Amino acid sequence: MVMFDLPVLTKPQRRRATLFRNDLLDLGFEMAQFSVYMKFSGSRPAVDALAYRVQSRIPPEGNVSILSFTDKQYGQMRVFNGGARQERDTSRGQLLLF
Numbered sequence: 001m002v003m004f005d006l007p008v009l010t011k012p013q014r015r016r017a018t019l020f021r022n023d024l025l026d027l028g029f030e031m032a033q034f035s036v037y038m039k040f041s042g043s044r045p046a047v048d049a050l051a052y053r054v055q056s057r058i059p060p061e062g063n064v065s066i067l068s069f070t071d072k073q074y075g076q077m078r079v080f081n082g083g084a085r086q087e088r089d090t091s092r093g094q095l096l097l098f
Contacts, residue, residue, distance in 0.1 A: 001069070002029065002037045002054055006062035016059040023057040040071075 002024060006017040029037035041047045047068045058064045078085065
């Protein structure tokens with residue numbers, strides 16, 4: 001999970017923030033909220049490599065946090081929409097090779 005708070009007061013800052021969000025999408029992240037992006041990675045080395053790629057794209061201003069947690073911890077997350085609990089889609093679009 002990548003969470004960030006980037007300045008957007010000037011046109012160059014907005015451009016850098018948009019570029020960073022687009023880079024996250026290009027890396028396969030999905031937007032959970034406007035400044036929270038998530039991606040599933042199957043192993044710790046994959047998480048470390050992905051974190052390095054994200055780190056190399058961080059704009060010079062602002063705060064970016066990268067949080068990793070296990071699949072089980074993610075599955076235990078409680079999501080609410082308007083006060084009502086929302087059921088999570090636990091299916092993954094992973095390929096199965098024989």
